[in-house]
Amino acid sequence: MSGPMLQVENLFCERDDRMLFEGLGFSVDAGEIVQIEGANGSGKTTLLRILSGLSRNYEGDIFWRGEPIDRVRDQFCRELLYFGHQPGVKALLTPEENLRWYCALHPSLDASRVAEALEQVGLAGFEDVPCHSLSAGQHRRVSLSRLYLSDAPLWILDEPFTAIDKRGVAAKEALIGRHIARGGSVILTTHQDLQGSSVVRSINLDRQGGH
Amino acid sequence: MADLITQAASERAQIGPGGLFVATLRRDLMLSLRRKSELVNPLIFFLMVITLFPLGVSPEPGFLAQLAPGALWVAALLATLLSMDSLFRTDFDDGSLEQLLLSPQPLFIVVLAKVLAHWMLSGLALTLVAPVIAVMLFLPAEGMPGLMLSLLIGTPTLSLVGAIGAALTVGLKRGGVLISLLVLPLYIPVLIFGTSAVQAAVTGLPLGGYLALLGALLALGLALAPLAIGAALRISVSG
Numbered sequence: 309m310s311g312p313m314l315q316v317e318n319l320f321c322e323r324d325d326r327m328l329f330e331g332l333g334f335s336v337d338a339g340e341i342v343q344i345e346g347a348n349g350s351g352k353t354t355l356l357r358i359l360s361g362l363s364r365n366y367e368g369d370i371f372w373r374g375e376p377i378d379r380v381r382d383q384f385c386r387e388l389l390y391f392g393h394q395p396g397v398k399a400l401l402t403p404e405e406n407l408r409w410y411c412a413l414h415p416s417l418d419a420s421r422v423a424e425a426l427e428q429v430g431l432a433g434f435e436d437v438p439c440h441s442l443s444a445g446q447h448r449r450v451s452l453s454r455l456y457l458s459d460a461p462l463w464i465l466d467e468p469f470t471a472i473d474k475r476g477v478a479a480k481e482a483l484i485g486r487h488i489a490r491g492g493s494v495i496l497t498t499h500q501d502l503q504g505s506s507v508v509r510s511i512n513l514d515r516q517g518g519h
Numbered sequence: 520m521a522d523l524i525t526q527a528a529s530e531r532a533q534i535g536p537g538g539l540f541v542a543t544l545r546r547d548l549m550l551s552l553r554r555k556s557e558l559v560n561p562l563i564f565f566l567m568v569i570t571l572f573p574l575g576v577s578p579e580p581g582f583l584a585q586l587a588p589g590a591l592w593v594a595a596l597l598a599t600l601l602s603m604d605s606l607f608r609t610d611f612d613d614g615s616l617e618q619l620l621l622s623p624q625p626l627f628i629v630v631l632a633k634v635l636a637h638w639m640l641s642g643l644a645l646t647l648v649a650p651v652i653a654v655m656l657f658l659p660a661e662g663m664p665g666l667m668l669s670l671l672i673g674t675p676t677l678s679l680v681g682a683i684g685a686a687l688t689v690g691l692k693r694g695g696v697l698i699s700l701l702v703l704p705l706y707i708p709v710l711i712f713g714t715s716a717v718q719a720a721v722t723g724l725p726l727g728g729y730l731a732l733l734g735a736l737l738a739l740g741l742a743l744a745p746l747a748i749g750a751a752l753r754i755s756v757s758g
Contacts (some may be wrong), residue, residue: 359620360621362617362620362756362757363756363757364753364757365757365758376587385621385623386623387623388621390617390618390621392614392617393614394612394613394614394617395613395614396613396615396617396618397613397614397615398546398550398597398609398613398615400549400550400553400554400696401546401549401550405546405549408542409542409543409546410567410618412538412542412543412621412624413539413618413619413621413622413624413629414623414624415535415538415539415624438553480723502745
């Protein structure tokens with residue numbers, strides 16, 4: 309399909325009487341990485357929550373494949389993978405149980421690939437260990453393994469590399485590279501520089517704020 | 520119950536709303552069974568209130584028997600209400616709720632499964648222990664069927680309505696008190712018809728009418744509450 313995947317026009321958001329951004333507009337094409345930059349508290353997470361449809365506290369227009377996002381909500385949810393601030397992993401369940409429930413939420417995912425995905429993030433052998441006895445990094449990895457299962461074209465990742473070791477970060481960057489090569493798009497926030505990805509475009513929120 | 524869950528777990532997760540319903544029900548039951556202290560909370564509360572009644576009011580059998588229908592129903596209602604706050608709390612804290620709202624599957628299904636799981640471990644459990652506890656209040660044997668039937672049909676409505684309050688307050692740090700304020704007025708019809716059913720059963724009057732009214736409330740709750748819960752969850756997460 310021609311045209312941008314996701315288009316944002318004239319986005320305005322205010323929080324606790326403080327303007328986060330105003331007149332924000334950008335588009336995300338297939339095969340593109342968009343990195344949201346900004347200081348702490350500049351509204352990166354808020355922007356990602358708005359884009360994913362979790363937060364409705366905004367003014368402006370968001371279009372998904374040319375259609376207003378509220379009208380194609382179902383289609384959008386099917387094509388979105390959102391990795392939020394909280395990993396969405398239940399501490400009392402094992403990694404495998406966590407992922408199986410996620411597969412039930414997203415019917416297009418193949419539940420038989422769960423074991424494979426856990427192996428990819430280095431959690432082979434931890435399938436039956438409740439997540440509360442895993443380390444912080446492993447906890448994040450459980451959630452990140454969703455990236456290996458996903459066939460969604462748009463990934464929205466909020467600080468995906470927090471608490472992940474160097475090798476893990478390299479593996480995730482390679483994964484993002486493969487996703488881009490397949491024609492997917494990524495919107496992410498991170499305080500690290502992405503290595504080896506030439507198509508990164510940044511949007512800086514610091515210049516937007518009304519300081 | 521553990522057998523039931525392992526058996527279900529061995530089955531392949533099916534795709535589609537039905538599969539999601541089963542998966543969510545199984546997940547929530549599993550979570551509750553691994554957190555045993557919270558699991559028995561409503562039951563212990565129920566037992567404590569009923570134990571204290573004879574001590575605080577009067578140990579005389581005739582008087583207690585008169586008091587029993589109302590006391591049992593009030594204790595069951597409060598026990599359900601107390602357990603309500605935790606329904607969406609952990610999902611909200613660890614981000615599962617966000618994933619749930621971003622699912623392309625109908626929210627109705629997940630919400631209904633979560634409420635059913637909650638009811639099985641609160642309302643249904645209360646219904647099953649109620650006859651044993653009712654004996655402590657000298658409830659006549661004729662009242663037992665009325666007690667169990669009215670609790671069986673009435674407590675699901677309590678869980679459904681309570682879940683609306685839980686969904687509205689899940690974004691707040693301390694929503695417990697607010698839930699009670701929001702939900703208690705809506706609990707009153709259930710309490711009235713529930714107690715009346717037990718009293719009718721004790722005195723030998725037909726209780727079909729009361730049970731039909733409780734059933735009507737349940738049907739209304741089943742149809743409308745999941746929509747309200749879903750909308751309330753979206754508001755809470757959006758904030």
